[in-house]
Amino acid sequence: MIVGGSAAGLFTAAKVAQGGRRVRVLESKPGFEPASRTLIVTDHFRNQLGSAAKESIINEIRRFELFTDGRSAQVALSRPDLIIERSRLIPALARDAQQAGATLDFDTRFLGLAPNGRGLRVQVESGGHRGELHADSLVGADGATSRVARASGWPPIETVPLMQAIVRLPKDCPPDTTRVWFVPDDTPYFYWLVPESSERGALGIIGEDGRDTKRCIERFLQKKNMEPLEWQGARIPVYKKWVPVRRRIGNGEVFLVGDAAAQVKVSTVGGIVTGFRGALGVAEAILRNGNSGELSALRRELGTHWLIRRTLHHFQQKDYSHLVDLLNNATRESLGEINRDESTRLLWQVVRRQPRLVLLGLRGLLMGAANKV
Numbered sequence: 609m610i611v612g613g614s615a616a617g618l619f620t621a622a623k624v625a626q627g628g629r630r631v632r633v634l635e636s637k638p639g640f641e642p643a644s645r646t647l648i649v650t651d652h653f654r655n656q657l658g659s660a661a662k663e664s665i666i667n668e669i670r671r672f673e674l675f676t677d678g679r680s681a682q683v684a685l686s687r688p689d690l691i692i693e694r695s696r697l698i699p700a701l702a703r704d705a706q707q708a709g710a711t712l713d714f715d716t717r718f719l720g721l722a723p724n725g726r727g728l729r730v731q732v733e734s735g736g737h738r739g740e741l742h743a744d745s746l747v748g749a750d751g752a753t754s755r756v757a758r759a760s761g762w763p764p765i766e767t768v769p770l771m772q773a774i775v776r777l778p779k780d781c782p783p784d785t786t787r788v789w790f791v792p793d794d795t796p797y798f799y800w801l802v803p804e805s806s807e808r809g810a811l812g813i814i815g816e817d818g819r820d821t822k823r824c825i826e827r828f829l830q831k832k833n834m835e836p837l838e839w840q841g842a843r844i845p846v847y848k849k850w851v852p853v854r855r856r857i858g859n860g861e862v863f864l865v866g867d868a869a870a871q872v873k874v875s876t877v878g879g880i881v882t883g884f885r886g887a888l889g890v891a892e893a894i895l896r897n898g899n900s901g902e903l904s905a906l907r908r909e910l911g912t913h914w915l916i917r918r919t920l921h922h923f924q925q926k927d928y929s930h931l932v933d934l935l936n937n938a939t940r941e942s943l944g945e946i947n948r949d950e951s952t953r954l955l956w957q958v959v960r961r962q963p964r965l966v967l968l969g970l971r972g973l974l975m976g977a978a979n980k981v
């Protein structure tokens with residue numbers, strides 16, 4: 609049984625059902641009207657999803673432009689990033705899961721669980737009525753504030769606010785180029801402008817405090833002369849250490865996938881590709897009743913992103929200026945030619961070709977340690 613019929617839950621459902629198990633997905637929303645959300649993912653997405661990927665891809669990104677304090681650097685991607693629309697992705701994933709044999713129950717909210725003789729007793733509310741279901745194993749794919757995780761004894765995970773405004777794409781911004789601005793006075797993360805077509809793009813920010821984040825993005829939009837046509841936002845998890853994805857409750861097992869397990873690259877706060885990897889790992893663990901190599905690889909990957917984030921988190925304006933200046937040709941090549949989901953390889957390439965970046969990184973890490981982050 610899977611709680612949560614969004615990206616990670618539906619992907620898990622398809623994989624487990626394809627392995628020949630009976631799968632039921634419980635989703636609290638009344639039906640399929642997934643909110644629009646413009647998302648950027650690496651081309652791993654295509655390998656993960658196969659033919660279903662095509663339906664949700666609305667644009668391709670071939671270049672990143674990085675800005676800070678009047679400076680800029682460009683990084684060309686050898687394998688384009690993909691822009692996907694969530695309201696197209698979710699129905700495609702649901703169709704794949706159903707075709708594999710999974711059933712979907714809408715308007716069904718998970719409330720709690722308890723061990724019973726053979727497995728788990730699952731309390732739900734469906735159509736306004738409380739009831740009980742039984743499952744041998746349960747997967748929590750119910751997002752950053754996972755009720756499955758809390759009911760099973762996992763500690764809460766830290767979240768940060770992410771806001772983005774859909775805007776008309778400025779004339780000087782090519783539709784295949786993502787812009788990133790480092791403005792450490794506003795956020796230790798960054799602003800981005802991701803074109804979804806030649807007409808529209810998503811301008812966003814990750815912050816630390818909800819109200820400040822809203823104020824910052826409104827000011828930034830004004831400064832850039834852009835008007836918000838539509839707002840998208842939610843709190844997303846910050847990965848700080850590996851969340852073990854499996855727990856035994858009586859004779860039953862509970863697993864977590866996606867945002868529920870903080871499977872989000874904390875350097876870029878992307879959770880689709882990593883959530884799918886977590887889903888694949890959990891599906892393998894359920895089907896083979898053992899450990900999954902995919903989960904070990906994902907753990908290493910998320911750990912590297914945490915290291916990068918810790919380094920950048922304490923950068924001041926002069927450090928970002930230095931960073932953008934240091935992005936010389938050799939380093940830019942290594943950033944572009946390696947997929948951003950292979951962050952360990954990317955880090956080594958950067959270190960090998962531009963050792964001065966290591967000193968800058970060490971400084972950020974030491975500042976982080978001094979501030980106990």
Ligand SMILES: Cc1cc2nc3c(=O)[nH]c(=O)nc-3n(C[C@H](O)[C@H](O)[C@H](O)COP(=O)(O)OP(=O)(O)OC[C@H]3O[C@@H](n4cnc5c(N)ncnc54)[C@H](O)[C@@H]3O)c2cc1C
Pocket residue numbers: 611612613614615616617634635636637645646647648649716717718719749750751752755770771772840841842843844865866867868872877878879880881883
């Ligand atoms: C504005 C925005 C932009 C983003 N941009 C990017 C991006 O560019 N690239 C990227 O990779 N990631 C991005 N992310 C992050 C990405 O969207 C998430 O990591 C991903 O959607 C998480 O999927 P999930 O299935 O784990 O959880 P969710 O999508 O949160 O799904 C959880 C599901 O569980 C259901 N549910 C919750 N509680 C219960 C319950 N008690 N019972 C039954 N059902 C329940 C919910 O209704 C929901 O359908 C962005 C996020 C936001 C908010």
